[in-house]
Amino acid sequence: MSRFVERPRYLCTMGGAVATLKALPRAISILHASAGCGGNFANALNGATGYLGSGYCAGQALPSTNVHEKDIVFGGEDRLEEQIANTLDVVDGDLYFVVTGCMVDIIGDDSISVANRFRQQGKPVFAAETGGFKGNSFKGYDIVLNKLFAEFVEKNPVKDKQTVNLFGLVPIQDVFWKGNLNVLKALINKLGYKVNTFFGEGETIENLKKSAAAGLNIVVSDVYGIEPAKIFEETHGVPYIVVPLPIGPAGTEQFLHQVGAALGIERKFVDKVVADEKARYYGYVERLGDVYNDLDLQRYCVVVADANYAQPLAKFLADDLGWLPELVVITDVLSEEEQRLVVSRFNDFASGIRPKVVFDTDTTNVHKHLNSVWPRNNNARYYNSFSPAFVFGSSLDRDFAEAIGAPHLSVSYPISNRIVLDRAYAGYSGALRLVEDALGLLVGSR
Known part of the structure; x- marks a missing residue:
């Protein structure tokens, strides 16, 4: 019997597709679904993402077929065709993408054929089956990229070896996606390369359309964006590498060397970039030496995050x-092979620390997992308590943090207790922000 997910930390497949398209400049989602779906997405993609806002032709303004009983009984393709035509007349966009809900996928509406009829007329209309039962937000991200890489990106046999594409950070599901992409783009720029991130600051839909000219795809995730990268390579002949999200000096140095090696950059040049970035980073961090030692700011910590963040964050902390x-709870639904791949990333910590890693989607189980790592005091005279402690997680983990008497910082979806604009935690500069946020909480009551 399947288990339910208590207080989920993601949307359904269609929600992830809508979020992905919302982050693409001038891309318009057209929902072929029931009336409630769009409203639920609008709330989840605003209030749970550091208050992102509606954005362009999104939020409560999402075009939708709002199918009813008649459409389910007799089919909703005519209603979809009508909605696409109306959206093209009313909404000014560069890309229109039909995403489908559970009901219309179950009854077998051929939404892709309907969209293709418009594309044959020269309209930039695409479609994919994104019924919520297919998976969660991460699946929706992969489905959208699969379609765009296969059918929207223009083929180009001529490659610009000084340009790379970077993806794998799931926009909006990663609440800090835009800031993180800016940081990673700036780092690769310092290696002498141009970067298309598709969803980052200053990007346009043309960056995506012309991306087949890149010489390399960089996937910043062990599990997300991999299938799209394979499709990109098969369709456009662009190879890819997989690197974890870099947070802090240790992880970012590995990131730069791995990217540099894939691009054939001399190690001496990469070392110079690393040295410059580390000098700046430690130039700021050394200011904390006195307060860190005088107030003993070292902490035990629990990390509750998705597969993209959990290992890089734990590595930075250690x-x-x-x-x-001591404990890392990864909240994604992953296959056994994906779990083994993610866990293997915890084996190379220079500090020698090996946190216990568990995979669990249910919020209330975090405390249970901590008790298995650090048993409660059973009236022993001497007891090494889990204190002082700190919790990195989502807004859902505040109750757990309060229960163990620990400060809490929201770093993973959903985040409703802080405003996020261009905040980033990736790279060297992002790690400085993370240090400010975490240690700032520790001295906040002084």
Whole structure:
């Protein structure tokens, strides 16, 4: 019997597709679904993402077929065709993308054929089956990229070896996606390369359309964006590499060297970029030496995050900040092979720390997992308590943090207790922001 997910940390497949398209400049989602879906997405993609806002032709303004009983009984393709035509007349966009809900996928509406009829007329209309039962937000992201890479990106046999594409950070599901993409883009720029991130600051739909000219795809995830990268390679002949999200000096140095090696950059040049970035980073961090030692700011910590964030964050805490991550709870639904791949990333911490890693989607189980790592005091005279502690998670983990008497910082979806604009935690500069946010909470009551 399947288990239910208590207080989920993601949307359904269609929600992830809508979020992905919302982050693409001038891309318009057209929902072929029931009336309630769009409203639920609008709330989840605003209030749970650091208050992102509606954006362009999104939020409560999402075009939708709002199918009813008649459409389910007799089919909703005519209603979809009508909605696409009306949206093209009313909404000014560069790309229109039909995403489908559970009902219309179950009854077998051929939404892709309907969209193709418009594309044959020269309209930039695409469609994919994104019924919510297919998976969660991450699946929706992959489905949208699969379609766009296969059918929207223009084929180009001529490659610009000084240009790369970077993806794998799921926009909006990663609440800090735009800031993180800006940081990673700037780092690769310092290696002498142009970067298409598709969803980052200053990007246009043309960056995506012309992306087949790139010489390399960089996937910043072990599990998301991999299938689209394979489709991109098969369709456009662009190879890809997989690197984890870099947070802090240790992870970012590995990131730069891995990217540099794939691009054939001399190691001496990469070392110079690393040295410059580390000098700036430690130039700021050394200012904390006195307060860190005088107030004993080292902490035990628990990390509750998705597969993209959990290992990089734990590695930063253990190898760069000198903290003690004892438990890491990864909240994604992953296959056994994906779980093994993610866990393997925890084996190379320079500090030698090996946190316990568990995979669990249910919020209330986090405390249970901590008790298995750090048993409660059973009236023993001497007891090494899990204190002082710190919790990195989502807004859902505040109750757990309060229960163990620990400060809490929201770093993963959903985030409703802080405003996020261009905040980033990736790279060297992002790690400085993370240090400010975490240590700022510790001294906040002084």
